[in-house]
Amino acid sequence: MKIRDFQSRDLWLRVAGHRLVVRKSSAEMERKMEKRFGIKEVVAIGIGTALFVALTQVQIPLGLPNTYLQPRMAVLAFLAAVFGPVVGGVVGVIGHALGDAFFYGSVWWSWVFPEAVVGIAIGLFAAKYAIKEGAFDKKAMIVFNIAQVVGNAVAWIVVAPLLDVLIYKEPALKVIATGRRRMSWQCAADRSAGYASGSRLFQNRCEVFEP
Amino acid sequence: MARILTYEEKDTWIHRLSGVTKLVFFLLWTLTSMLTYDTRVLLVMVVFSFVIYSMSRTKWRQVGSVLKFIAVFLVINLIAIFFFAPYEGVNIYGSRTELLHLFGNYTITKEQLFYEFNVMIKYFTIVPAVFMFVVTTNPSEFAASLNRIGVSYNIGYAIAIALRYIPDVQDDFTQIKHAQEARGIEMSSKASFMSRVRNMASIIFPLIFTSMDRIDVVSNAMELRGFGKHKKRTWYAGRKFTAADYITLAVTVLITVTALVITFYDGSRFYNPFL
Incomplete structure (x- = not known):
C-alpha cells in the first residue's frame, strides 16, 4: 500500500513487529465492495441456495454404504466459478444448513462450514475463469480444477474432521469420544479415497450416524 | 420430487x-x-x-x-x-x-x-x-427480522429469496426430469452407474440455465425497484x-x-x- 492511500479514518495495528493498516470504512472501499456485491449477487445467493437445497435429495448411490454422488456439489462449483467467493461461500453455508434442516431434521454444523471452504476456494479465481465473458478456455479449466481439488481436499480432509473434533467432541466427554473419532477419521479416509479417484462430486454422508 | x-x-x-x-x-x-x-x-x-x-x-x-x-x-x-x-x-x-x-x-x-x-x-x-x-x-418477515438483529439486509434478502424459490426450483427439476424421461433417459436404478451420471447431467444443465434466467429476471425486477440504493431499508413484512x-x-x-x-x-x- 502506498503512503498516500492512507486515510485518517484507518486503523493502525502493530502485530508482531509488522504494521498493519485496517481500513475502517473509506467511501472508495465501500463503492468497490458494492460493485462486487450488487443486486445480482444477492439474487444469485438466493436462487443458488434454493437450487442447492432442492438438489440435496438428488443423489446417486455409489454402492458404498452412505456414500453418494451429490450433483449439488457441481452446482456449488458452478455458482462459485461464475459469481465469485462470496456467493460460493454463502451458498455453501446457508444451502447446506437449510438442506440438512429440511431433509434430515437436524443440522450437522461441522460439515456446513467446509462446504463454504469449497465455495470460496473455487470462487477466489472467478475472475480468471471469465465465464460471464464466455472465455472458459483450457488455462481456465486447469486453474478451476486445481482450485477445486485443493479446496475439496482442505475442506473435507482438514476442516471437516477438525470441526468434528472441535464442535462435537469436548474433552470432558471422553465417554463418546472414541466412537466419534473413529467415525470421523473413517469419514476422512473415505472422502480422500473419493477425491483421489478423481471426482469433485464425491461426498459421503457419515453425518447420518448421530443427529 | x-x-x-x-x-x-x-x-x-x-x-x-x-x-x-x-x-x-x-x-x-x-x-x-x-x-x-x-x-x-x-x-x-x-x-x-x-x-x-x-x-x-x-x-x-x-x-x-x-x-x-x-x-x-x-x-x-x-x-x-x-x-x-x-x-x-x-x-x-x-x-x-x-x-x-x-x-x-x-x-x-x-x-x-x-x-x-x-x-x-x-x-x-x-x-x-x-x-x-x-x-x-x-420468509419476508424472517428477512425483516434478520435485518433487525443486525444481519446485513442483503443477506436477509438472499435467504428470503432462497426460502421463497425452493419449491419453484423443485418444480423446475421435476419438469425437466419428466421431459428428459419422455425423451427416453433412464433415471431409475436399472441404469448403470455411468449412464445415471450422464443422465443426471442432462437434467442438471437445463436446470442451471433456467436458474440463471431466473436470477436475471429477479435481479432486474429488484433493480427496477431500486433495491440496494440506500444503507437501510424499511420492511413491509x-x-x-x-x-x-x-x-x-x-x-x-x-x-x-x-x-x-x-x-x-x-x-x-x-x-x-x-x-
Whole structure:
C-alpha cells in the first residue's frame, strides 16, 4: 500500500513487529465492495441456495454404504466459478444448513462450514475463469480444477474432521469420544479415497450416524 | 420430487411471533438437544415439542412427505449405528446386559437399545422444532427480522429469496426430469452407474440455465425497484416485538439453561439407569 492511500479514518495495528493498516470504512472501499456485491449477487445467493437445497435429495448411490454422488456439489462449483467467493461461500453455508434442516431434521454444523471452504476456494479465481465473458478456455479449466481439488481436499480432509473434533467432541466427554473419532477419521479416509479417484462430486454422508 | 416444507398462513400465537424469536428458539432448541443425551431432559423436550407442534395447527399434508422421509432415514440410521458400533451403549453406560445373541460379534444388549432409544428421541425433539420454524415463519418477515438483529439486509434478502424459490426450483427439476424421461433417459436404478451420471447431467444443465434466467429476471425486477440504493431499508413484512416474544425468549433461555445444567452437573452427557 502506498503512503498516500492512507486515510485518517484507518486503523493502525502493530502485530508482531509488522504494521498493519485496517481500513475502517473509506467511501472508495465501500463503492468497490458494492460493485462486487450488487443486486445480482444477492439474487444469485438466493436462487443458488434454493437450487442447492432442492438438489440435496438428488443423489446417486455409489454402492458404498452412505456414500453418494451429490450433483449439488457441481452446482456449488458452478455458482462459485461464475459469481465469485462470496456467493460460493454463502451458498455453501446457508444451502447446506437449510438442506440438512429440511431433509434430515437436524443440522450437522461441522460439515456446513467446509462446504463454504469449497465455495470460496473455487470462487477466489472467478475472475480468471471469465465465464460471464464466455472465455472458459483450457488455462481456465486447469486453474478451476486445481482450485477445486485443493479446496475439496482442505475442506473435507482438514476442516471437516477438525470441526468434528472441535464442535462435537469436548474433552470432558471422553465417554463418546472414541466412537466419534473413529467415525470421523473413517469419514476422512473415505472422502480422500473419493477425491483421489478423481471426482469433485464425491461426498459421503457419515453425518447420518448421530443427529 | 417430494415437496418440502413451506410456509403457510395461519392465525395462531406461534405464527404471530416475530421471526427472530422463532429463530432463537430453533437454534437454542437444536443446540440443547444436540448436546444432551440425558434421557429425562430429552423426554421433557419431546413432550414440549409435540405440544408446541400441535399448537401451531400444522396439518399432516404440510409435513407428511418429509416426515416419512425422515422416518425411513431414522430407521436406517438406527440399524446402521447397531452394525457399525454394536457396543457403543456398553462403552457409554459401563455395563453389559445381554439380551439376545444374533451372530458373530453381534449381540443385542440393553445398554445399546437404551442408547439407540436416546438417539431416536433426539430426532423427536428436533424434528417438530424444525417443522414448526419453517411452516410458521413467513420468509419476508424472517428477512425483516434478520435485518433487525443486525444481519446485513442483503443477506436477509438472499435467504428470503432462497426460502421463497425452493419449491419453484423443485418444480423446475421435476419438469425437466419428466421431459428428459419422455425423451427416453433412464433415471431409475436399472441404469448403470455411468449412464445415471450422464443422465443426471442432462437434467442438471437445463436446470442451471433456467436458474440463471431466473436470477436475471429477479435481479432486474429488484433493480427496477431500486433495491440496494440506500444503507437501510424499511420492511413491509416487518413485525415488532410483543410481550409474547419476550415471554417466549425468556422461557426458551430458561429451558436451555436448565436442560444443560441437568445434563452436565454430574460430568456426563448421559443419564445412566444401569448404575
